[in-house]
Amino acid sequence: MTWALECGACGRGADLHLATLCPECAKPLLAIYPLAKLDGAGLRRRWETRAPGPWRYREIMPIREHEQPVTLGEGATPLIPVEPGGELAGLDVLVKDEGMNPTGSFKDRGMGAAVTRASLDGVDHFTAPSAGNAGAALAAFAARAVAKAHVFVPSDIPEGVLRRCRHYGATWDAVDGLIDECGRRSAEYSAETGAFNVSTLKEPYRIEGKKTMMLEIAQALGWRLPDAVVYPTGGGTGLIGSHKAASELRALGLVSGNCRLYSVQAAGCAPIVDAWNAGASAASAWADAHTEAWGLRVPSAIGDFLILRAIRESGGGAIAVDDGSMREGARELGSLGVGAAIEGGAAMVAARRLAARGELKTGETVVLFNTAHLLTY
Ligand SMILES: Cc1ncc(COP(=O)(O)O)c(C=O)c1O
Incomplete structure (x- = not known):
């Protein structure tokens, strides 16, 4: 089984060999798998019996049947139930702890x-x-x-x-x-x-690796999508990948329903949040970007339109938080036993604000991404 490449903007196809950007419009390419020809139930059985990690999902990854991946035991990170209380009391809050990857981040x-x-x-x-x-x-x-x-x-x-x-x-x-x-x-x-x-979205496969976070979450929840995900966003690969994973699982008949994607950015660099609030389908470059959350200091993302599309199609939203609040969020995750980087803290504090606004509701399952380990900085 192989895949095809399609431009995320103009839909044009591209050659598989060492693909970079769309040859027509220089926008990001996306990998498209022949999902209609795959047997979802059969895949689920196979995936459940393989060793954990991104490559257990190899039928929807950019690898051919007899090829071997380059791997360091990445993925298969814990999904930790936490009880933060306050505005988040009554919600099932889970932290996908990506700090547990080999080099400490997703x-x-x-x-x-x-x-x-x-x-x-x-x-x-x-x-x-x-x-x-x-x-x-x-x-x-x-x-x-x-x-x-x-x-x-x-x-x-x-x-x-x-x-x-x-x-x-x-x-x-x-x-x-x-x-x-x-x-x-x-x-x-x-x-x-x-x-x-291999700059963010300048080749099509970093998204494929990142989408395995959502595949793992759905599998861990018994082939169910969470109601919402709160995701610290810079270049947006993780958010775009999560949306792609949810659509692919739906197309395979393995999950139903929707997962709302919430993008969190730093108040000192929030081009996606601004674009979202303005109802725009692309973001303007952010002048004078500043934040201690280095991973979020991305003044203009080549995949801005894909991030905004993922938020819109999933019924999610976008929110900015300042550095002081992110640090508090990281400390709060620490008090719950999670060694979070400041970007994970951003997800924590954003979730509280979204719940206070009524965007996250009692009884919902909400996943916060801790994208890196406390020790990475
Ligand atoms: C810890 C951390 N969190 C979040 C991000 C943003 O990731 P993405 O490019 O997938 O939006 C980065 C990117 O550098 C990062 O290092």
């Missing part, structure tokens, strides 16, 4: 899938811009694939982040500027050296 899922596909197609040199976690994940998976990795990071990110890249043998450039400037440098480096660029 970036392992996306990079695992992207490095797998590209190295199966012959790539042995990678590049990406990173706020930190993606760089560490790329470094680790490239090491596992016996490939080189060169990352471009903003010069003001914490030293601990660079230490992780160094540990896995990656090289890097510290750039005066934000992630968008790092993205430009990474694209130039790719053009000069032939390194394959």
Whole structure:
């Protein structure tokens, strides 16, 4: 069984081999599987008996029958029931603890899938811009694939982040500027050296890795979607992937109903929230982006229209929270036993506000994404 690629904006198809952006409009490509030809019940039985991790769902992942993935035991992260009380009393709140991935963040899922596909197609040199976690994940998976990795990071990110890249043998450039400037440098480096660029949504498979979070959640809930997910959003791969996973499971007849997706951004960098509030279908670049949540400091996302579409189609919403509140949210998760990064704290505090506004309701099952471990910074 193989898949096809289709542009998320204009719908045009693209060649599978080392695909990047749509050849027509330079927007992100999405992987499309022949779901109507697959037997959902049969797949469910297979998936349940395979070893846990993203590749248990291989029939809807970018891998062919006899190929082997590049893996470090990523995924299969805990879904922890918590009882935060207050506005969230009476809701079933679960934390998907992505800090438990090999390099400490959910970036392992996306990079695992992207490095797998590209190295199966012959790539042995990678590049990406990173706020930190993606760089560490790329470094680790490239090491596992016996490939080189060169990352471009903003010069003001914490030293601990660079230490992780160094540990896995990656090289890097510290750039005066934000992630968008790092993205430009990474694209130039790719053009000069032939390194394959695995920048967010500039190739189609990081989404595929990230979608496995939602596949795992549905499986853990007995093939049911949660009522809502609260997701700290930067480039949006996780949110777009979660929406894609829910649609694919519905198409396979394995779940019914809907999961509302709520995007949380930092008050100092909230282009998606602004666009959502304005009813727009694309976001404007955010000037003077600032937040301590490095993963959320993304002033303009190439997949803005896909993020906004996922929120709209799922009936969710978007909300901004300031850094002080995120820190409190992370401390609250700590008090519940979860070692959360500040981005996870953003999800916690956003969930409280959404419940106070009546957007999350008593009796609902709500999943908060802790996207990275406390120790990653
Ligand atoms: C810890 C953390 N949370 C959230 C994000 C945002 O992820 P996405 O690009 O999937 O929106 C990032 C991205 O760098 C991150 O490192």
